[in-house]
Amino acid sequence: MRIALLSYSTKPRGGVVHTLYLAEALAAAGADVTVWSLARGGDEGFFRPVDPRVRLSLVPFPDRPGEGVGERILRSIAVLRDAFDGSQYDVVHAQDCISANAAGRCIRTVHHLDHFTTPELAACHERAIVDPYAHVCVSAAVADELLSGWGLKATVIPNGVDATRFTTAASDAPSAKARRDGWRSRLGRYVLTVGGIEPRKGSLDLLEAYARMTAAGASGRLTSAEPSSSSAAAASGLAERTTVAAGDDDRRLQLVIAGGETLFDYRSYRAAWDERAAQLGVAPVVLGPVDDVDLPALVAGAEVFAFPSVKEGFGLAPLEALAAGVPLVVSDLPVFRGIFGDAATYATGPAALAQALRDALTDRSRADLGRKVAATYTWTAAAEAHLDLYELLLRNTNQRNAQYM
Known part of the structure; x- marks a missing residue:
């Protein structure tokens, strides 16, 4: 199974930590995993070494002095979208609103829900919820918010911890x-x-x-x-x-x-x-x-x-x-x-x-x-649950495609 995990940064934020640990656990389970990310501020790698079984595809994203948050959000989406080609993967899984906006058809992990005042960021957040065809939440509390606020049912897969x-x-x-x-x-x-x-x-x-x-x-x-x-x-x-x-x-x-x-x-x-x-x-x-x-x-x-x-x-x-x-x-x-x-x-x-x-x-x-x-929270268990979900979604997609052949 060829899997692309997409993140918006190489810096040590919670969603990025999640992406790397999940990628490593998926690779250890035998999956072919590539992590795509913007490389901000001249970074040439992530904030920590990554298991060599995980492929890395980093897209340069130089800083622009004086750039506003809204401008930076739009440029982030555009740069990652231009570089990423999802057609070579069986699964495209975005981990944040920027990568979900850039990825096209994808699965989205909703780590938490926010309320933004910057218009570009608010729009990015909303599209990244309603456009993906499947959703993962890291806790039942967030899944309940997603269901009550948008009527979307997510699969709950908790984080692991090292x-x-x-x-x-x-x-x-x-x-x-x-x-x-x-x-x-x-x-x-x-x-x-x-x-x-x-x-x-x-x-x-x-x-x-x-x-x-x-x-x-x-x-x-x-x-x-x-x-x-x-x-x-x-x-x-x-x-x-x-x-x-x-x-x-x-x-x-x-x-x-x-x-x-x-x-x-x-x-x-x-x-x-x-x-x-x-x-x-x-x-x-x-x-x-x-x-x-x-x-x-x-x-x-x-x-x-x-x-x-x-x-x-x-x-x-x-x-x-x-x-x-x-x-x-x-x-x-x-x-x-x-x-x-x-x-x-x-x-x-x-x-x-x-x-x-x-x-x-x-x-x-x-x-x-x-x-x-x-x-009780392991990345091995998280990876197994993700693989089960990916296989289910792929089976459902193949069955729907077969109906129209």
């Missing part, structure tokens, strides 16, 4: 310990989130929660800052005051933000986030994208992993944290409840998030359960 990579990073092996110690010597004790600073990731709420955890008055109590008149404070929706006990160790705790490579323009949100951080008197460490080889140790070295997203389709990064035995605090979304179950702590809003993070600092009772949950 659990061994993260359990090994958390092990007592001297090399693993040295890597974790390297991050801790640089960062101290830290709460980690992965995904960058953007509205969907709940970054302002996490910032406010971190300030509550670490700020202390003369009484040794942590009290939230007064609501600000800034746009950032308004966006975070903080009107209440909250009091939480804070010790010296909490005040030394660092908030670390990794990742954040994105196609979209979140500069105004980042400016609001920076402004609010200054008002609160906190200075989180913003690492940006972290080399793939260094990420497991960074995750395993964290005291707590925070993931307060307001919109997600799955939650691959939190599963990696569970695989490393790190306490997990996430926002209270149905999709998270369905995937993490009792392995995570759920909290929505800065006050509840601050308390949950503080409690998690001293509670590792769910570590074993977290590892078990992570181990």
Whole structure:
């Protein structure tokens, strides 16, 4: 079976991570797989090495200074469409709205559903939902949204997770310990989130929660800052005051933000986030994208992993944290409840998030359960489910074609 998987970027974003792991698992199962992607910013390969059994076809996509989001979306679609020829494949499977718009007749994985204000992006998002002839969703929660919003029934195939990579990073092996110690010597004790600073990731709420955890008055109590008149404070929706006990160790705790490579323009949100951080008197460490080889140790070295997203389709990064035995605090979304179950702590809003993070600092009772949950999601199982779907769709296509011969 000849399969083309299409992605919009070579950078380390969730959908790209999914594409590469799925491609490798499909190739390991004997499929002939080619990953097509735009190579942004002069990239000559993906953010990590790819199994040589997977063919790569990267389409150069140089940056254009001053290009707006809408223009970049349209150019992305056009460049990938001009380069891609789907006639040589049995299956064409797009992983995002850009590649679905470029691919022609295809299967589409809907990782999550968004609401965009940029007209070109909104149109791209809508076409990438209604035009594909079959749909995959990575969770039942997203499939329910697709059904209720568009009347489309999707096949649910969860992501896998490379659990061994993260359990090994958390092990007592001297090399693993040295890597974790390297991050801790640089960062101290830290709460980690992965995904960058953007509205969907709940970054302002996490910032406010971190300030509550670490700020202390003369009484040794942590009290939230007064609501600000800034746009950032308004966006975070903080009107209440909250009091939480804070010790010296909490005040030394660092908030670390990794990742954040994105196609979209979140500069105004980042400016609001920076402004609010200054008002609160906190200075989180913003690492940006972290080399793939260094990420497991960074995750395993964290005291707590925070993931307060307001919109997600799955939650691959939190599963990696569970695989490393790190306490997990996430926002209270149905999709998270369905995937993490009792392995995570759920909290929505800065006050509840601050308390949950503080409690998690001293509670590792769910570590074993977290590892078990992570181990249930494998890329081998995901690949097998995809192959079953591909074969079913091909049989149905062949049967329909035979009726008209």
